[in-house]
Amino acid sequence: MLDSAKQNRKAPSQMRSIPAMDALLSEEWTEPWLKQLGRGTVKRVFDAALAELRRRIAADEAPLAPDAIRSALADALARRAGRGLRRIINATGVVIHTNLGRSCLADEAVEAVRMTASRYGNLEYDVEEGTRGSRNSHVEDDVRELTGAEAALVVNNNAGAVLLCLSALAHSTEVVVSRGELVEIGGAFRVPDIMAFSGALLVEVGTTNRTHLSDYEAAITDRTSMLLKVHPSNFRIIGFTSAPKREDMAALAHSRGLVMMEDAGSGLLVDGADLGLSGEASVGACIASGCDLVTFSGDKMLGGPQIGVIVGKKCLVDQLRNHPAARALRVDKMTLAAFAATARLYRLGELDRVPTLAMLRRSGESMEEQARRIASAIGGVAVQVEDAVGGGSHPEHPIPGWGAVLPCGGAGGAGRLLAALRSRSTPILCGARGDAAVIHVRTLLPGDEEEVIAAFQRLVPN
Numbered sequence: 001m002l003d004s005a006k007q008n009r010k011a012p013s014q015m016r017s018i019p020a021m022d023a024l025l026s027e028e029w030t031e032p033w034l035k036q037l038g039r040g041t042v043k044r045v046f047d048a049a050l051a052e053l054r055r056r057i058a059a060d061e062a063p064l065a066p067d068a069i070r071s072a073l074a075d076a077l078a079r080r081a082g083r084g085l086r087r088i089i090n091a092t093g094v095v096i097h098t099n100l101g102r103s104c105l106a107d108e109a110v111e112a113v114r115m116t117a118s119r120y121g122n123l124e125y126d127v128e129e130g131t132r133g134s135r136n137s138h139v140e141d142d143v144r145e146l147t148g149a150e151a152a153l154v155v156n157n158n159a160g161a162v163l164l165c166l167s168a169l170a171h172s173t174e175v176v177v178s179r180g181e182l183v184e185i186g187g188a189f190r191v192p193d194i195m196a197f198s199g200a201l202l203v204e205v206g207t208t209n210r211t212h213l214s215d216y217e218a219a220i221t222d223r224t225s226m227l228l229k230v231h232p233s234n235f236r237i238i239g240f241t242s243a244p245k246r247e248d249m250a251a252l253a254h255s256r257g258l259v260m261m262e263d264a265g266s267g268l269l270v271d272g273a274d275l276g277l278s279g280e281a282s283v284g285a286c287i288a289s290g291c292d293l294v295t296f297s298g299d300k301m302l303g304g305p306q307i308g309v310i311v312g313k314k315c316l317v318d319q320l321r322n323h324p325a326a327r328a329l330r331v332d333k334m335t336l337a338a339f340a341a342t343a344r345l346y347r348l349g350e351l352d353r354v355p356t357l358a359m360l361r362r363s364g365e366s367m368e369e370q371a372r373r374i375a376s377a378i379g380g381v382a383v384q385v386e387d388a389v390g391g392g393s394h395p396e397h398p399i400p401g402w403g404a405v406l407p408c409g410g411a412g413g414a415g416r417l418l419a420a421l422r423s424r425s426t427p428i429l430c431g432a433r434g435d436a437a438v439i440h441v442r443t444l445l446p447g448d449e450e451e452v453i454a455a456f457q458r459l460v461p462n
């Protein structure tokens with residue numbers, strides 16, 4: 001009784017120590033926040049933070065000194081300002097890092113986006129004829145040339161591309177897929193779910209590790225419309241495995257009047273060997289093997305913006321163009337501009353202008369040199385590391401890279417350092433090896449090196 005009576009007397013005087021909103025808003029330290037976030041947002045953040053202070057006082061938790069109150073308010077503002085898209089320095093060595101936005105655009109693509117975004121353009125206007133045009137026309141020739149396909153169509157992303165193909169060509173009919181390819185790709189793309197959503201009926205054949213041509217053959221009925229091959233992406237079945245050759249599947253499909261479709265996932269436009277990646281079929285190779293339709297992403301191994309590309313037989317692609325889903329999944333003009341500019345770099349053979357390709361093709365010497373430079377600046381050592389393609393590409397093949405390793409003195413030191421690097425206004429993400437932080441140099445972009453060095457020198461003074 002006595003205790004609670006004391007509390008009730010204490011609380012009002014502490015409540016009075018909470019600063020008034022108007023006073024806070026005119027204090028000097030809030031000025032930059034008002035500029036950055038706007039008055040309304042700063043007020044809302046203060047309201048919520050002050051309500052929390054009142055709750056603490058009412059609950060008789062330790063009262064805060066005026067300085068601590070201001071610092072709690074500043075933290076709340078910083079948290080609010082930290083929401084929204086921010087730059088991150090990728091020192092993980094994972095090139096197509098899905099959580100970090102997959103591919104970084106080439107300068108040429110960024111410039112094309114700027115032009116298209118800020119000006120009127122011929123997005124859907126045929127300048128010669130003076131009539132309505134098609135947005136797809138701006139990239140169709142490029143994609144056809146780069147893949148050898150008869151026709152091409154672009155949509156929002158590869159998930160959309162698969163959905164459109166199945167909805168338009170396989171609704172209410174059976175689509176045969178190997179059990180080993182019924183995969184889930186990060187971000188909740190699950191082949192059976194997309195198929196159900198499209199209205200196609202999934203017919204699973206074979207086993208997880210082995211599917212034979214005869215399995216496909218036996219599953220074909222008069223309700224079948226398509227054989228579908230799916231790139232297993234982030235997943236590999238190794239050991240006692242078997243899958244029919246693309247050519248044989250295509251020949252079977254064609255002999256029965258069916259469509260042979262492949263979801264190629266990453267979408268290589270060059271020979272995998274050119275990127276040091278063996279065993280990956282390029283989109284052109286899939287088309288040459290007889291696939292009628294191939295779909296792929298623009299922002300994985302291709303190194304462009306988020307887009308989904310469908311290439312293949314003209315008579316099939318033409319059926320997709322006017323489907324309602326094509327309109328719902330259509331590509332925005334900025335994306336289209338970025339994609340066209342990226343495709344142009346491929347046509348010109350300027351592969352190293354595309355950051356994703358440049359990172360994948362970086363020479364050991366160039367990485368070693370950079371790793372040594374960083375290591376000597378931060379008091380670490382340069383070592384060989386394992387990098388990754390990422391984006392669900394080549395999961396079983398780490399790619400050899402170089403990194404600067406900084407031991408962090410045991411007892412969770414690396415975890416603390418990594419957390420401090422993440423809490424910067426431009427977070428730095430690096431790898432860890434035991435109790436050492438590892439800066440993978442492959443994925444550093446121009447300007448990153450200096451910032452990484454400065455951050456390490458500040459956080460780990462020698």
Ligand SMILES: *Cc1c(COP(=O)(O)O)cnc(C)c1O
Nearest residue numbers: 157158159231233265266297392
């Ligand atoms: C990545 C991937 C997808 C999804 O592509 P998005 O462009 O992210 O929509 C679909 N299928 C395969 C095989 C993939 O690798």
